[in-house]
Amino acid sequence: MATIAANTSANAAETVRAHIRHGRHTTVTTGLAPGILQANLVILPADWADEFGAFCAANPKPCPLMAQSEAGDPTLPALGHDIDVRTDLPRYRIFHDGVQTSEETSISALWRDDLVAFALGCSYSFEAALLDAGVPIRHIEQGKKVCTYRTGIDTVPAGRLHGKMVVSMRNFTTPNAIRAIEITSRFPSVHGAPIHFGDPSAIGIVDIDKPEFGGEPDIRPGETPLFWACGVTPQSVIEAVKPPFCITHKAGHMLITDRLNEEFRAS
Amino acid sequence: MATIAANTSANAAETVRAHIRHGRHTTVTTGLAPGILQANLVILPADWADEFGAFCAANPKPCPLMAQSEAGDPTLPALGHDIDVRTDLPRYRIFHDGVQTSEETSISALWRDDLVAFALGCSYSFEAALLDAGVPIRHIEQGKKVCTYRTGIDTVPAGRLHGKMVVSMRNFTTPNAIRAIEITSRFPSVHGAPIHFGDPSAIGIVDIDKPEFGGEPDIRPGETPLFWACGVTPQSVIEAVKPPFCITHKAGHMLITDRLNEEFRAS
DSSP, rough: HHHHOOOOSSSHHHHOOOOHHSSOOOOOTTTTSTEEEEEEEEEHHHHHHHHHHHHHHTTTTOOOOOEEEEOOOOOTTTTTTTTEEEEEEEEOOOOOEEEEEEEOOGGGGOOOOTTTEEEOOOOOHHHHHHHTTTOOHHHHTTTOOOOEEEEEEOOOBBBBBEEEEEEEEEEEEHHHHHHHHHHTTTGGTTTOSSSEEOOOOOGSOOOOTTTSSOOOOOTTTTTTEEEEOEEEEEHHHHHHHHSSSSEEOTTTEEEEEEEEEGGGGOO | OOOHHOOOOOOHHHHHHHHHHHTTTOOTTSSSSSSSEEEEEEEEHHHHHHHHHHHHHTTEEEEEEEEEEOOOOOOOOOTOOOOOTTTTSOOOOEETTTTEEEEEEEOGGGGTTTEEEEEEETTTTHHHHHHHHHHHOOOHHHHOOOOOEEEEEEEBBTTTTTTTEEEEEEEHHHHHHHHHHHHHHTGGGGTOOOEEEEEEEGGGSSSSOOSSBBBBOOOTTEEEEEEEEEEHHHHHHHHHHHSSSEEETTOOOEEEEEGGGGGGSSO
16 A cells, blocks of 8 residues: 555545455555545434534534535545445444444445434544654554543533543653644644643543553653544444444544545644 | 723833833833733844844744844834833843843933844733633732743854743643643744643753742642743843843833734734
8 A cells, every 4th residue: 555655645545445445455544645634434323413413513622523424325525526434444333232243344234224424533634744743653653553542531412422532642752742732733623632631540541551442552751641532432422322323433444535634724 | 000901002002111111110011001012122232133133043932033123223113113122111131241230210321322122022922812712820810920940951052142041931730731832832923832841850940939030839739830931031141141231121021012912823
């Protein structure tokens, strides 16, 4: 995929998407189609859609809503001309009554006329901006997944939806922590500035060395952990609320759009 | 001065300046003419001016140069139509060979044809933006002066000029610390984002409870100190370098301009 990754045009995004659609790429999308917006995915039955839209509006930092489909329509034309959410992500999680029942590389066989797809902004966009500014990101340097944690912070409820916020963590020297806050605050629609830095217990993280996803973090003396609201939050909500049916992306296995990260930089 | 302080127009600035010029206000300018840019002042003989200009260019965070006069000309038309730097600040420090020899409320009697005035951005501008955003500033709430500290950080030398950076400190809860970094980063020409947060010893501050200026800080559990490059830095440079003659403002006793803080918000 190196050749594809070097090309930042929407054309490259389309090519990567086609690879994924045809099952030729089934792992994480980290680093694919640099400069291109990637998105988190949540699919719910129509009778949950209004509440989920309201939940996103009430929780814009973990759930920055980029696009929402019509019921039964698997396309998201606002994000890409040929997107089909049934096939265009490398890996999906299937939930029944809040419990993951399987993991799939396509959901075509599971699609229904009453399903509504939601695409949410993703931290890959601000990670690209950090790297462009020369702010190093340890887990990327080490080829690892980002560490994410379930916090004790309650999201703002909407209808039947409620649950704890999930955060992603990146650690920096103090000057780079300041730069990271500056830079990510320019991307309010892809999680924006961190919600916390420093003491993990202040947001209910008991052991920073034990993330829910990702390996053990490598935080060195003098470095500070920064915590960003994470687009995996809806998966924690689904587990708490137990709707009869739900499909999400698997963490790190994102929807690649035709949109540019730079479109989402605030003026 | 309450009536004057309530009016944010340049007209109000002119009125406040006239009060100061005629010796009716000789204390700090904190809170006067809200919304109006206030400035730090450095006056040096012409044979030091090029080096000081280069020093500001090399150290834009502590020394954001707003305007520079012609030699012998006490006006700064770029900052205000009637500014006279000889009379328009409430209090000046006079240095001979790097040592303060007196403090004055006017420098008309000391003015010379070879003197060049430099106006530098001041943290009052970003403090106003913080308060406007609902981020409380402890020393302002308590009616105290901001705490400033001499650090162990070397400024970037220029010609004969060198010395340690001076910083101002404000302490916040973590969410407000993040907001403060976000907001002040929008004001790059008035010191911008902080240069450090957290452990004071990392920037050479031995005892946070003993600032060089300002009283003992009130830092409460869970709060983090943030440190901004300060426009008092040139005074530490003057003491280190010992030019034969120099005049500065006294900390907190600033030049009130006709310009609006909002003009200096980065897009």
